[in-house]
Amino acid sequence: MSKILVTGANGQVGSELKELSTSYPHDTFTFLDRSVIDLSDLPALQNFFSDKAFDAIINCAAYTAVDRAESESELSDAINHRALEILAQIAKEKEMKLIHISTDYVFNGQNYRPYVESDPTDPQGVYGRTKRDGENAILKIAPANTLIIRTSWVYSSFGTNFVKTMLRLGRERESLGVIFDQVGTPTYARDLAKAILDILPNVNTSAPEVYHYSNEGAASWYDFAQSIFELSHIMCHVNPITTDQYPTPAKRPHYSLLNKSKIKNDFGITIPYWRDSLKTCLKILGENP
Known part of the structure; x- marks a missing residue:
């Protein structure tokens, strides 16, 4: 039996891990959310582990408000960076496994092929940096038995995300403008959570390893919105627009496809196609694909 700590328990991936944890009865899960410890409170985070030990930490906690990060850089840095220094050091000292969720925003989005783990990082905004x-x-810090998993375009039946926003706006409006010149892959948080739980027992590394995980396939935000409306039978017309027609404080990657060959080869996992996973999520949300 393994004792597993999940941070960011009320986020999309954390919530999915909580749902799936009942299917892993041989493990004991502790779910940590902001009401217990805010990861920006670094002394409190350090103190939390002073009398506790786990076999593994799954870090789903993050500052993910991409645009607001441009004006809240210190808070973003505390949660996304400095808290990781503490978690990594604790994992090393107490010989705990560590799985950390990262993002496609570490790249500049100017690639011509799906990013592999060894590609140079070049974040374009505070969140990515x-x-x-x-x-x-x-x-x-290099703790053993540690994985960094980069993902992209995460959505879920939990929390606030693109799918839920489109469902709401699609019923409120006759038409919407959605960006077509940013390409990536939607990732269903439940698929990612299941992959993490399946991988965890097999993590055995002498130093941290970086992996990529998203659903299979490719889409623009325009394609994603079209699929949401099509599968939910929402009669809202989608107009393709360019990035410069929808300016935001933070720069978005134009291209963020991730190559998943490494994680599939090393752990033998099968990754679902993004539209199939979208259908599953919509059913959970009460839609009827």
């Missing part, structure tokens, strides 16, 4: 700095902190 602090997530990259968190990765580097883990790599520098």
Whole structure:
């Protein structure tokens, strides 16, 4: 039996882990959310582990408000970077496994092929930079049995996300403008959570390893919205627009496809196609694909 700590328990991936944890009866899970410890409170985080030990930490906690991060850089850095220094050091000292969720935003989005784990990072905003700095902190401290898993375009039946926003706006409006010149892959948080739980018992590394995980396939935000409306039978017309027609404080990657060959080869996992997973999520949300 393993004792597993999950941080960011009320986020999308954390919530899915909580749902799935009942299917892993041989493990004991502790779910840690902001009401217990805010990861920006670094002394409290350090103190939390003073009398506790786990076999593994799954870090789903993050500052993910991409645009607000541009004006809250210190808070973003505390949660996405400096808290990781503490978690990595604790994992090393107490010989705990560590799985950390990172992001496609560590890249500049100008690639011409799906990003592999060894591609140079070049974040274009505060959010991406602090997530990259968190990765580097883990790599520098180098605890054994540690995985960094980068993902993209996460959605779930929990929390606030693109799918829920489109369902709401699609019923309120006759038409919507959605960006078509940013390409990536939607990732169903439940698929990612299941992959993490399946992988965890087989984590055996002498130093941190970086992996990529998203659902299979490719789409623009326009394609994603079209699929949401099509599968939910929502009669809202989607107009394709360019990124410069929808300016935001933080720069978004134009291209963020992730190559998943490494994680599939090393752990033998099968990754679902993004539209199939979208159907599953919509059913859970009460839609009827």
